Amino acid sequence: MPYMEQSLGQLARRIPGATGLFDAHQLDFCCAGNRSLRTATETLGIDPRPLVDALKNLEQRAAAEPEQDWSDASDTQLVEHLLVRYHAVHREQLPELIRLARRVEHVHGDRQDCPHGLADHLEAMAQELDSHMRKEEMVLFPMITRGQGGMASMPISAMRSEHDDHGTELRRLAELTDNITTPRDACTTWRALYTGLRSFRDDLIAHIHTENNILFERFAPAQVL
Template identity: 85%
Template sequence: MSYLEQSLGQLARRIPGATGLFDAHQLDFCCAGNRSLRTATQSLGIDPQPLEEALQALEQRATPEPAQDWSSASDAQLITHLLVRYHAVHREQLPELIRLARRVEQVHGDREDCPNGLADHLEAMAQELDSHMRKEELVLFPMITQGRGGMANMPIAAMRAEHDDHGSELRRLDALTQGITPPRDACTTWRALYTGLRSFRDDLIQHIHTENNILFERFAPAQVL
């Protein structure tokens, strides 16, 4: 089925990042989520083609990648992959997740199953993750691409420690959201939020794995306990 024939609510629930796209074009995916993309764009006089292309790109990004042996990639290729597939994507994901979490808390905050505190937790995660990625981008990755990876033991140890912190933050996220499982009667916004959270969690786990177990192992092998 083409994107045009699917409802805004269906697309928002299924495709991580679709909510931000709809919000930017003033397409109401929550209260008017039963309208098809075709009907919604026609009512506002919007050309649907750019939206279809953007939705396709978002869905392709959310589709599991074919297994690739990154251990055989060069240092430069692996770092480019990390920057494009994870660093840039996390910076897109988190602002929209924070916005959706605040909306859910504002509307449903009196419910016992509402993830109160989630928006603040995501905001703290965003700040810490951005700081972490900047350290890699400004210090560690240039060291590696300039052939000085053998001198990077201390930066790598610091990044591994921060990865442990990210793991703790993901466990807190899991606790706040009952395992990122929405209530059976959750609204479209709530479901879209949790779709995005699952995508972010899976991306961050794979991001950390690629750095810890592939890139960093080339220069500072972890001690086996």
């Protein structure tokens, strides 16, 4: 079905990142989520073409792609991939997830299955993850791209330890959301939140795997236990 004929609610549920796009254009995907994109943009007098292009880009990014084997990439190519595919994407994902989580907790806080404390947990994750990525961007990655990866065993050890912390935080996220299981009667915002959470979780797991098991192994092989 063409994007223009789908409802805002359908698009928000199906495409990770669509909620942030709609929010930026003041398109109400929750209370007025049954309106088609065509009706919503016509009502506000918005040119829908940039929105459709942005939705296509979001959907293409979220779509399953043939997984590239990064083992043969150069150090510089691998670092650039990590920066673009994961660092930049996490910084887009988390502010929107925090906003959605706060909205769900505010509106549905009286429900037993509401993910109480999720927004605070995501905010803490965002701060810790941003600090972690900045360390890589300012210290570790420049060492690697300058050909000094062989001297980076200490920074790599520290980053691996912080990756373990991220894993603990993901397990806590799963506890708060019943393993990111959407209630049957959840509203559009709640569904969009959990769609985004699944995308973030999968991206973070792939991010950690690429660093720990491909990039870091080139310079500081982990001890097999």
